[in-house]
Structures are given as C-alpha cells and as structure tokens.
Amino acid sequence: MIRSATQTALKQPRSAFDVEEIRKDFPILTRLVHGRPLVYLDNAATSQKPQAMIDALTQYYQTENASVHRSLHALSEQATQAYEASRATVKRFLNARAAREIVFVRGTTEAINLVAHSFGRAHLNAGDEIILSVMEHHSNIVPWQLLCEEKQARLRVIPINDRGELLMDEYERLLNERTRLVAVNHVSNALGTINPIESIIELAHARGVPVFIDGAQAVAHLPVDVQALDCDFYAFSGHKLYGPTGIGVLYGKAEWLERLPPYQGGGEMIQSVSFAKTTYNALPHKFEAGTPNIAGAIGLGAALDYLESLPLVSLRAHENAMLDYATELLSEIDGLRIVGQAAHKCAVLSFVLEGVHAHDIGTILDEQGIAIRAGNHCAQPLMERLGVSATARASFAIYNQKDEVEALVCALQRVKEMFG
Amino acid sequence: MTDLQQLYQQIILDHYRHPRNYFSLDAADRTAEVYNPLCGDQITLYIRVQDQRIHEIGFQGSGCAISQASASLMSISLREKTLAEAEALADQFCKMLNGENEMAIPIGELAALCAVRKFPARIKCAALPWRALYKSLAA
Numbered sequence: 388m389i390r391s392a393t394q395t396a397l398k399q400p401r402s403a404f405d406v407e408e409i410r411k412d413f414p415i416l417t418r419l420v421h422g423r424p425l426v427y428l429d430n431a432a433t434s435q436k437p438q439a440m441i442d443a444l445t446q447y448y449q450t451e452n453a454s455v456h457r458s459l460h461a462l463s464e465q466a467t468q469a470y471e472a473s474r475a476t477v478k479r480f481l482n483a484r485a486a487r488e489i490v491f492v493r494g495t496t497e498a499i500n501l502v503a504h505s506f507g508r509a510h511l512n513a514g515d516e517i518i519l520s521v522m523e524h525h526s527n528i529v530p531w532q533l534l535c536e537e538k539q540a541r542l543r544v545i546p547i548n549d550r551g552e553l554l555m556d557e558y559e560r561l562l563n564e565r566t567r568l569v570a571v572n573h574v575s576n577a578l579g580t581i582n583p584i585e586s587i588i589e590l591a592h593a594r595g596v597p598v599f600i601d602g603a604q605a606v607a608h609l610p611v612d613v614q615a616l617d618c619d620f621y622a623f624s625g626h627k628l629y630g631p632t633g634i635g636v637l638y639g640k641a642e643w644l645e646r647l648p649p650y651q652g653g654g655e656m657i658q659s660v661s662f663a664k665t666t667y668n669a670l671p672h673k674f675e676a677g678t679p680n681i682a683g684a685i686g687l688g689a690a691l692d693y694l695e696s697l698p699l700v701s702l703r704a705h706e707n708a709m710l711d712y713a714t715e716l717l718s719e720i721d722g723l724r725i726v727g728q729a730a731h732k733c734a735v736l737s738f739v740l741e742g743v744h745a746h747d748i749g750t751i752l753d754e755q756g757i758a759i760r761a762g763n764h765c766a767q768p769l770m771e772r773l774g775v776s777a778t779a780r781a782s783f784a785i786y787n788q789k790d791e792v793e794a795l796v797c798a799l800q801r802v803k804e805m806f807g
Numbered sequence: 808m809t810d811l812q813q814l815y816q817q818i819i820l821d822h823y824r825h826p827r828n829y830f831s832l833d834a835a836d837r838t839a840e841v842y843n844p845l846c847g848d849q850i851t852l853y854i855r856v857q858d859q860r861i862h863e864i865g866f867q868g869s870g871c872a873i874s875q876a877s878a879s880l881m882s883i884s885l886r887e888k889t890l891a892e893a894e895a896l897a898d899q900f901c902k903m904l905n906g907e908n909e910m911a912i913p914i915g916e917l918a919a920l921c922a923v924r925k926f927p928a929r930i931k932c933a934a935l936p937w938r939a940l941y942k943s944l945a946a
Contacts, residue, residue, distance in 0.1 A: 743872075744870055744871035746848075746871040750928070750929060751811060762845050762846045763845075763847050776846070776848070776869060806820065
C-alpha cells in the first residue's frame with residue numbers, strides 16, 4: 388500500500404506542501420521510542436529514508452542485482468543502466484555540465500580524502516598553503532593535515548566572529564601566491580551557518596586558486612548549482628539527503644578530474660594493464676576502482692527523484708519556518724543560549740543550557756522519544772573557538788513539524804526541572 | 808522511580824553540583840588526565856600515596872553530571888584504600904557498569920551509579936574517572 392502511494396506521488400509532482408503527507412512517506416516516523424512517538428531532530432547526522440528509496444534498494448537486489456560495466460548478460464546491462472541513470476540524476480541535481488564529472492564515493496569523507504590524495508600528490512609542494520575555516524568538520528581538516536605533514540605544506544585557517552560567521556576580510560588576507568587550494572563547508576554542521584561560498588570562490592579564482600566545497604550539510608536544504616557557483620569540487624553524502632549510507636558524490640570539473648592522478652587502483656579504473664604500463668579508464672571510472680556501491684547509487688538516485696517530486700521551494704520555506712519557530716521558543720527558555728547566531732542559517736539549532744551538560748540533555752530528551760545530537764559535532768577547533776566543550780543540537784528536515792518543536796521545548800523544561 | 812529518575816537521583820545531582828575533593832594536589836605523586844573526545848568531558852586525578860595507601864585524593868574536571876558525580880563518588884570511596892584495594896574496587900565497579908557481574912554492585916554511595924547500566928551510551932561517562940585511576944595506578 389505504502390509503495391503504491393509513493394509511486395503515485397512520484398508520477399504527479401505535489402503542488403502544495405503538506406507535512407502530514409510527507410511524513411507518510413517515511414515509515415520510521417510511525418515508530419515509538421521509549422513508548423512515545425519518535426521526534427527525530429538529528430537530521431544533520433543522518434536523515435530518515437522515504438519508502439520510495441527503500442523500495443528502490445529492495446527492487447535492485449530482488450530483480451536487477453549484477454556487476455556493472457563488465458559482464459555481457461542482461462542483468463548486468465540493467466544494473467549498469469540503473470547505476471548510470473543515478474549518475475545522470477545527480478548530474479541534473481547539481482547542474483553539472485556532464486555525468487562524467489560525477490564520481491560515486493562512500494561519502495563526503497571519502498570525497499575529501501580523494502581530492503586530498505590526488506590533488507595533493509600532483510599539485511602540492513613544500514611551503515604551499517591550503518586554506519580551511521575554523522568551522523570545518525574534522526573530515527575537512529584531518530585529510531588536509533595528513534597531506535600537509537607529508538608535503539611539508541601549511542594549513543591556514545579562516546577565523547569567525549562570535550556569531551559564527553566567517554571573517555571574509557581575514558580570508559582575503561590569507562589568500563596569497565602560496566595558496567594552492569581553498570576547502571570550506573557550504574553549511575556548518577555544528578552551527579548551521581550558511582557560508583558565502585560564492586564570494587569565497589570568486590576571491591580564490593581571482594588568484595587562480597581552486598576551491599573544494601564540503602556540501603554535506605547543504606544539499607538537503609539549499610539549491611546547489613555547481614556551474615553557477617563555479618566551484619572546482621563539491622562533495623556530499625547520500626545518507627544526509629534521504630538516501631542510503633555508504634554512497635556519496637564528488638563533483639569535479641572535468642578539466643580537474645582529467646588532470647588528477649587516480650585515487651585507488653584496481654579493476655574498473657583501468658583501460659589496459661601490463662607490467663610495463665597501465666592506462667587509466669575515462670572519467671568518472673578512473674576514480675571508481677573496484678565494484679562500486681551499485682545499490683547505494685541507485686538508492687541515492689531514487690532519493691533525489693523523490694525529493695524532486697516535491698515542491699522544493701515551499702519545502703525549504705517550511706524547514707526555515709521550523710528553525711525560526713524553534714529559535715524563537717528556545718530563546719525564551721531561561722539559561723538557554725543558542726550557539727551560532729549567523730544572519731544566514733539553515734536547519735541546525737545548537738544550544739547550551741546553564742548548569743546542564745549537553746550529554747545529560749541528550750539522555751533526558753531521548754527518554755521522551757526525542758532524538759538530538761549532543762557533543763562536539765566532530766568540530767573540536769570550532770568548539771574551542773566558541774569556548775564550549777559540547778552543545779546540544781537539534782536539526783531539521785522536511786518532515787519535521789511544529790508540534791515536534793513544542794515537544795522539544797517541553798522536554799527541555801523537564802531537563803531544567805530535574806536539574807533544578 | 809523510572810530508569811531516568813534513578814540515573815539522575817538526588818545523590819548524583821548533589822555530587823555533580825557540589826563535587827567532593829574537587830581540588831588539585833600540589834603534593835600529588837601521581838596525576839592522570841583523561842578525556843572523552845565524544846563529549847569533551849575531562850578529568851584530572853591527583854593522588855598522594857603513603858605506604859602503598861591512597862593518603863590524599865583530589866580531582867578537577869568538566870563534563871556531564873554522570874562523569875563528574877562518578878569522579879566525586881570515586882574520590883570518597885578511594886580514601887585510605889591500599890593501591891591493591893583501589894584497583895580491586897575499580898575492577899568491581901567497571902564489571903558492574905558492563906553488566907558482567909550482577910553481584911558486583913559496589914557498596915555505599917557508589918551504588919547510586921548502578922542505573923547507568925540501563926543507558927549504554929553513558930557507561931563511558933561513568934567510567935571516565937576510573938580510567939584516570941587505572942592510569943595513575945599504572946604510572
């Protein structure tokens with residue numbers, strides 16, 4: 388029943404946005420946690436999955452499962468078609484010029500490691516510099532750190548103000564003739580800040596410096612057009628975008644991907660192999676060694692199809708309304724401080740409560756069926772800059788609704804009562 | 808009492824708000840610092856040993872109610888224990904946390920931490936100060 392309802396939905400784009408209807412597409416939202424309805428506010432960690440995506444995975448394994456690109460039989464042909472159709476869907480979603488600019492990877496982390504490895508190997512020398520920001524996730528710090536250690540290159544860090552916004556004049560000062568790459572996130576996972584990546588890219592390009600954008604927290608909430616942005620690389624994970632875990636995307640401009648050496652060696656990524664010389668396969672296969680996550684790619688394609696069947700504009704307005712409503716209600720709680728007050732934010736609300744550690748908040752909320760994240764959000768340098776050891780973080784998705792925000796507020800009152 | 812009320816029972820909240828033996832010991836002959844990178848909880852333990860006995864003990868740190876109350880309760884339970892007794896108590900406590908030994912419920916106020924077993928994600932918090940103890944015993 389659920390499945391046929393979803394299929395109908397996919398055929399006819401919904402004109403109006405009805406959160407109740409959207410919630411029916413996500414089977415997990417009906418379950419109870421500790422005897423209470425699940426209030427899932429940990430979407431920045433991973434989103435829940437629509438039935439259409441779950442069905443696509445099942446259908447692939449039930450009817451099309453085969454290795455892609457190599458075998459000559461019918462199943463392999465179908466699997467290859469479905470896998471490549473997903474690549475075409477991602478290309479459309481990001482508005483890339485060509486499908487060969489879309490590389491399937493495990494997730495954003497692998498995409499960053501790929502660029503650090505391949506770009507770093509070919510284009511980084513001792514004394515060169517890479518610019519990051521202080522609000523990066525550890526995954527957009529550590530690969531560059533490893534690279535810099537190996538190459539005796541240097542990391543430069545864009546600072547922020549107390550609201551959690553990048554200091555753009557400081558960024559301009561950091562750009563110099565030794566800068567080889569700028570790698571920043573589009574949206575901060577810990578604060579929800581939307582960074583001015585258009586200006587970041589423009590300023591870098593004015594000096595001939597390429598830019599990598601970590602889009603893990605952005606793609607589910609903002610329109611992304613890689614041609615309009617003119618970024619050189621853009622990465623995201625499928626699982627934060629209603630897709631499966633273990634699949635992600637690296638977009639790279641074809642001229643960059645052509646120039647970069649391969650990341651991993653293996654089958655699929657080669658054209659011919661001899662002990663004297665190996666030639667590499669064409670893009671994007673050059674970067675997809677081994678049997679890929681075929682089901683994951685197909686699931687991601689289905690998740691994007693699902694998302695594109697919805698009225699995206701009103702959906703994003705709804706998410707913003709949830710963030711605004713939560714910001715308003717939480718601001719009224721005595722002793723609660725919102726961490727990250729950038730002028731441009733999306734989907735993430737980080738906060739601390741006087742006298743109560745974020746972990747204790749997390750445990751007490753969980754008892755009420757409310758899932759949030761508590762901790763340093765894999766952003767220790769940012770936490771240190773802001774002078775907090777941990778925050779509680781509520782993060783929103785298309786299926787969240789007002790009464791869930793109200794449940795969060797009630798539960799926080801209970802936390803306060805317990806800690807009196 | 809619900810599991811949650813047991814977890815945050817009065818004695819735990821009291822030790823969180825008013826930790827006992829919360830100081831650094833200049834005369835400490837063993838200090839150990841531990842850190843939980845997941846939540847940023849941190850504890851530094853100071854011990855002065857005399858005749859193989861914990862003569863003085865203090866700690867400083869920051870973090871959640873469970874880790875800080877556990878440190879405070881631990882500091883009380885270890886005073887005047889021999890190093891061997893301290894290690895045995897740590898073993899007993901950690902076995903209790905991991906649910907390995909139902910009979911290992913420690914006596915006294917430490918028993919207040921038993922409810923942590925029902926919250927697997929929080930076992931690391933309660934164990935944090937005891938990791939500091941192991942570290943200082945090994946030093």
